Amino acid sequence: MDIELIELFPNSTKFVLTDITLAFANTIRRITLAEVPTLIIEDVYVLKNTSPLFDEFIAHRLGLVPLKYDEDILELNFREDCDCGGIGCNLCTVTLTLSKETDDQTTSIVYSGDLISLQSGVKPISDNIPIVKLGPNQSLELECMAQLGRGKEHAKWQPVSAIAYQEFPIPEIDQEKCNNCLACIDICYRGVFQKVGNSVKVVNPLRCTICKHCKSACEPGAITIGYDASKTIFSFETNGGQEISSLLVNAGEILIAKIEEFKNELETTIIEEKEKSE
Ligand SMILES: [Zn+2]
Structure with missing residues (x-):
């Protein structure tokens, strides 16, 4: 797993996790939300x-x-x-x-x-x-x-006021099909596109939420919105009670403790079942 920091403020952060599944990102989200005291x-x-x-x-x-x-x-x-x-x-x-x-x-x-x-x-x-x-x-x-x-x-x-993850977006413009109508700039409230010189360019790809409104508004079909399945964008905002780093470390420790407990219970059950069958 790789972590690449995009934003870090005293009470909020955004980073990219590489080589994890969305299910794992959701596990971290739910433990942070529901289990960190x-x-x-x-x-x-x-x-x-x-x-x-x-x-x-x-x-x-x-x-x-x-x-x-x-x-x-x-x-x-x-x-x-x-x-x-x-x-x-x-x-x-x-x-x-x-x-x-x-x-x-x-x-x-x-x-x-x-x-x-x-x-x-x-x-x-x-x-x-x-x-x-x-x-x-x-x-x-x-x-x-x-x-x-x-x-x-x-x-x-809850130690966080907002916590979310999303797929890593890859918005692209086919310059040969683009007729510079600027509809994508008008419809994208996240500011993903901008007019640079005489053409429209993707300037803030990570702000894309994959809503695909730009794709619907683009009549020539010049926009494609893909995503990188190996990467996940994770973001959250704390209520200020805990440091961002200690909050995530706490969530990680709780997850490890849960996995250890599950492993021990499973081993005990397997041993007991074996003893019964002998
Ligand atoms: Zn007491």
Whole structure:
């Protein structure tokens, strides 16, 4: 397998995987989405709420605030594996408090940055996510319990906001058939084609999503859209809670652990079947 990087930003990336099947790319996608654990607020204890929103509404919003969790500082158990039996203790739960009030002259917006973690190594990925606007003489006081979870339990634990793969596109123009009508440039919202000098050229082949709208719009039939079956384009965007590289490494380690478990179970079953037949 070969990996060729196309784009890398702090929260998103795009790369080409060579010599893998689409099924394997989908495995990586699904494990990243559903199996890589993240830390998210699970329970909210409302001590005081005179804001315009119901307790449930605020709790729901708090559950959607991505948290940054530094595993070098704090190592947490999954609640289902913890000795506390999942009730919540220092080993599996991080407490965050929030307290804000206004006087009779002011209004104020409660932001994610108002959440204060009682354990080091945990904080919201952004301080600027609005939770609720307090009017004059209103207050909000909460205790939030954040726990590790996986996207397969609830989408709030998904570490990525978008993750996708596609075939490696090869859009081509037959210059002998092209009559320079420019219909392909007008219809392609991805900017794959451009007029260069007196002819139309493919300038951004990797932006092609193989929708083939250009092919339908091209009356002389000058455009062909092929793909390279040995290559797959993989792209994703994180919610900012984890580094891109550690997210993929985590997904890889989970996949290896699953394959090991399957192999061990299979070997045990084969040995047991052999013993039965002897
Ligand atoms: Zn616990």
